[in-house]
Amino acid sequence: MNNLFRSAARCLRSGSAVCVPRQTDGRSQWASVRLLCSAVDLQKNLGEMVKKDKVVVFMKGTPAQPMCGFSNAVVQILRMHGVDNYAAYNVLEDQDLRQGVKDFSNWPTIPQVYFNGEFVGGCDILLQMHQNGDLVEELKKLGIRSAVLDAEKESK
Amino acid sequence: MLVNCYSLMLPSVLRCARPISSHPALTRPFAHFGPHMDPDPSRPVQRAITTKLTDALKPDHLEVHNESHMHAVPPGSESHFRVLVVSSKFEGLPLIQRHRLVNETLKEELSSCVHALAIQAKTPEQWQSNPTVAKSPPCMGGSKGDHTVEEKLKAGRE
Numbered sequence: 001m002n003n004l005f006r007s008a009a010r011c012l013r014s015g016s017a018v019c020v021p022r023q024t025d026g027r028s029q030w031a032s033v034r035l036l037c038s039a040v041d042l043q044k045n046l047g048e049m050v051k052k053d054k055v056v057v058f059m060k061g062t063p064a065q066p067m068c069g070f071s072n073a074v075v076q077i078l079r080m081h082g083v084d085n086y087a088a089y090n091v092l093e094d095q096d097l098r099q100g101v102k103d104f105s106n107w108p109t110i111p112q113v114y115f116n117g118e119f120v121g122g123c124d125i126l127l128q129m130h131q132n133g134d135l136v137e138e139l140k141k142l143g144i145r146s147a148v149l150d151a152e153k154e155s156k
Numbered sequence: 157m158l159v160n161c162y163s164l165m166l167p168s169v170l171r172c173a174r175p176i177s178s179h180p181a182l183t184r185p186f187a188h189f190g191p192h193m194d195p196d197p198s199r200p201v202q203r204a205i206t207t208k209l210t211d212a213l214k215p216d217h218l219e220v221h222n223e224s225h226m227h228a229v230p231p232g233s234e235s236h237f238r239v240l241v242v243s244s245k246f247e248g249l250p251l252i253q254r255h256r257l258v259n260e261t262l263k264e265e266l267s268s269c270v271h272a273l274a275i276q277a278k279t280p281e282q283w284q285s286n287p288t289v290a291k292s293p294p295c296m297g298g299s300k301g302d303h304t305v306e307e308k309l310k311a312g313r314e
Contacts, residue, residue: 060298061296061298066296067296067297067298068295068296068298068299069292069293069294069295069296070272070274070292070293071296071298072293072296073293092298092302095304098304106256107256107259108259108263108266108267108273109266109272109273119252120252121251121252121255122255123274123293124255124274124275124276124290125251125252125255127290128251129251
């Protein structure tokens, strides 16, 4: 079950041009995962999902095609800082995931951002971190050099 | 100097200037939401949010903005809000804890009718040094045809 889940989750990574579940035998691979996952399993898998990548975003739509202004804001901020390689999970694809991540984070809204397995917050918090310089520092802790620093260097 | 990302992203005015209409005849673009009652002009959700935040956080300054008209929901909806809370109860708390306090206070609304809640949580000192309300990004239509939002709108009307 975990392999099926992981391969389904992999298809949602930000690197994909279009993030949709692959069709196998006329059934969505994601739907198969959902049938196999109980709510408890989903919580356990979410625990793995948020730790597997340095930056994890649960959003509406995909980084290439966000379906919500707040989710888009998160994508834009990360892009400004040169963070392009992150795991993005589209909650519109799966209502269980959508509710599951809210329960997991104890946070009522989407988007949700995780750094190194730790919940950071939503769009408002990420924006404030971007504005006050904290985001550059937090990315540094993840071993990511913010592109904003290079842009600042060039302007001097 | 870090650039405000919104100034880069958004070439035009953020806020929709269209006034909230309470005429059902004008809701045809949202027919996919199904038949619904007239929106309650007494704005019960906005009142509940204002009351609960006032009672729980004793704010020096509070603003509750219904931003539903900026999103793909029927006119008169109470589904998308922006709140600015200035309270000494936020002293010493990191942003995430401040937001969790607000979320906890509005738990009932968030689990029923409120679909989106943008939060600014400042201490009185922070508010004095920067008395500005942030603007929400433009809607990208995600609420249109979204059954979860439809259920929340229905919950708000009952």
